[in-house]
Amino acid sequence: MKERPKANMFSWLENFKLFGGDPKSRNEIKHILRDAQERELVDNDALSIMEGAIQVADMQVREIMIPRSQIVLVKADQKPKEFLPQIIESAHSRFPVMGENDDEVLGVLLAKDLLKLALEDNIDNFRIKEILRPVTFIPESKRLNVLLKEFRATRNHMAIVIDEYGGIDGLVTIEDVLEQIVGEIEDEHDFDEEESFIKQIDDKTFMVKALTPIEDFNECFHTKHSETEFDTIGGIVVDHFGRLPDCDESINIGKYHYKVANSNNRQIHLLEVTMTEKE
Numbered sequence: 001m002k003e004r005p006k007a008n009m010f011s012w013l014e015n016f017k018l019f020g021g022d023p024k025s026r027n028e029i030k031h032i033l034r035d036a037q038e039r040e041l042v043d044n045d046a047l048s049i050m051e052g053a054i055q056v057a058d059m060q061v062r063e064i065m066i067p068r069s070q071i072v073l074v075k076a077d078q079k080p081k082e083f084l085p086q087i088i089e090s091a092h093s094r095f096p097v098m099g100e101n102d103d104e105v106l107g108v109l110l111a112k113d114l115l116k117l118a119l120e121d122n123i124d125n126f127r128i129k130e131i132l133r134p135v136t137f138i139p140e141s142k143r144l145n146v147l148l149k150e151f152r153a154t155r156n157h158m159a160i161v162i163d164e165y166g167g168i169d170g171l172v173t174i175e176d177v178l179e180q181i182v183g184e185i186e187d188e189h190d191f192d193e194e195e196s197f198i199k200q201i202d203d204k205t206f207m208v209k210a211l212t213p214i215e216d217f218n219e220c221f222h223t224k225h226s227e228t229e230f231d232t233i234g235g236i237v238v239d240h241f242g243r244l245p246d247c248d249e250s251i252n253i254g255k256y257h258y259k260v261a262n263s264n265n266r267q268i269h270l271l272e273v274t275m276t277e278k279e
Contacts, residue, residue, distance in 0.1 A: 026054055026057075026058070027246065029054060030051060030054065030246070033047055033050055033051065034047065044266065048182075048183065048266070049181055049182055052180055052181035052182065052183070052262075053181050055180065055247055055262060056143075056144040056145045056148065056177065056180050056181060057143060057144070057145040058143075058247070058248070059143070059144045059180060059261065059262070060140065060141050060142065060143060060144070061138060061139070061140050061141070061142045061143075061144065061147060061161055061172050062140035062141065062161070062169075062201055063201075063207050063261055063270070063272065064144070064172060064176050064177070064179075064180060064207070064270075065140065065161045065169070065170035065171060065172045065176070065199070066170050066171050066172065066173075066176070066199070067169075067170045067199050067200060068168055068169060068170050070170075070199075071096060071168075071170065071171055072086065072087075072090045072092055072095060073095060073096045073097070073098050074086075074087070074095045074096070074097050074098070074109055074128070075097070075098050076097050076098065076099055076106055076128055076129060078128075079126075080114070080117055080126050084114070084117075087111060087114070092111065093110065093111050093112070093157075094108050094109070094110055094111070094157060094158045094173070095108065095109045095111070096108060096109075096135065096160060096171065097109050097128060097129075097132055102168065103166065103167045103168050105135050105137075105160050105168065106129065106132060106135070107129075107132030107133055107134060107135050108132065108133045108134070108135050108158060109128065109131070109132060109133070110131075110133060113131045113133075135159075135160055136150075136154070136156050136158070136159040136160065137159065137160050137161075137162050138150075138159045138160070138161055138162070138172070139161070139162060139164075140161050140162070140163060140169050140170075144177050144180060147159070147172070147177060148174070148177045148178075151174045151177070156174075157173055157174045157175075158171060158172070158173045158174070159171065159172055159173075180262060183269075197209045197211070197212040197213075197216060198212060198216070198217075198220050201272075204274055204275040205272065205273070205274045205275075206220075206221075206272075206273045206274075207261065207270060207271070207272060207273075208233060208270070208271045208272075208273050209234075209269065209270060209271075210232060210233060210234025210237070210267065210268045210269055210270065210271055211232050211234060212232060212233045212234075213231060213232060213233075214226070214227045214230060214231060214232065214233060214236070215227055217233045221256065221273070223254060223256070233271065234267065234268050234271070236253070237251065237253070237258050237260075237268065237271060238268065240253055244263075244266075244267070244268070245260050245263065245268065246260065246263065247260050247261070247262065247263045248260060248261075252276060255275060255276055256273050256274065256275060256276065257273070257274040257275075257276050258271050258272070258273055259271065259272040259273075259274070
C-alpha cells in the first residue's frame with residue numbers, strides 16, 4: 001500500500017484559519033498543536049518543546065527556584081582553603097558570595113575565575129571581592145518568559161530571588177528555565193535525592209516533581225499513599241483524575257490540593273501541592 005504523504009504544516013494552519021478561526025486562548029493553541037502531532041506534522045519531542053515554550057509564560061520564578069536552604073554559597077571573609085572543598089564537591093559553576101549578613105549578596109563567583117589559584121603559590125593573599133561578577137536580583141513573582149528574555153539580553157546565567165521584604169528567598173539559573181521548555185537537563189554531576197524532587201515555597205505550598213517516588217512523598221508530607229500500585233506521585237494524581245490532566249487543572253486528594261504546574265501531551269512534570277484547611 002502506498003504511504004499517505006504527510007500534510008504540510010503551513011497549509012494545514014491556513015485551512016484551520018479558514019474553517020476554525022484564530023485561537024482564542026493558550027489551551028486552544030495546545031489543542032491545535034496536539035492535533036498537528038496526531039497528523040504527524042510534528043513529532044512528540046517538537047510538541048513537548050512547543051508546549052513548554054507556551055507554558056513558561058504562565059509560570060513564575062517561585063515555582064522553579066532553588067530554595068535558600070539548598071543554595072551553595074561562599075562568604076566573602078573565607079579563605080580559599082575554606083571554600084574550595086565545598087566548590088569542588090558541589091561541581092557548580094556559579095556561587096553567590098555573601099557579605100556580613102545573611103541577606104547581603106555582594107556578587108557572583110565563577111568557578112572558572114578560580115583556576116588561576118592553581119598557578120599561584122601565595123593564595124592566602126587572594127581577594128575574592130576583586131573577581132566578583134555583578135549579581136542580579138529578581139522578585140519571586142517574575143514570569144519565566146520575561147526572565148529568559150532578560151537572561152539572553154544581559155548574558156547572565158543566574159539570578160538571586162528576593163521576597164517582598166528584600167530578603168533572599170532562593171536563586172534561579174537559565175538552566176532551570178530552559179528545563180521547563182526542553183525537559184530535564186542532566187549532567188554527570190546530577191543525582192536524584194529527595195531535596196531535588198520537592199521544593200518548599202511557603203508554609204503550606206510545595207513544588208513537587210511528578211516523578212517523586214511515593215516513599216519520598218509519604219515521608220515528606222506524612223501521607224500514606226500505597227507504593228504497590230504506583231511508583232510516583234504523578235501516577236497517583238493521574239489515577240485520581242482518571243485521565244491525563246492539562247496544565248493548571250487541580251484536584252484534592254486527602255488533605256492536599258494538587259495543581260498541575262507543568263505538563264505536556266504525554267505526562268505531567270510538576271505539581272503545586274498545597275495543604276488544605278481540612279481533610
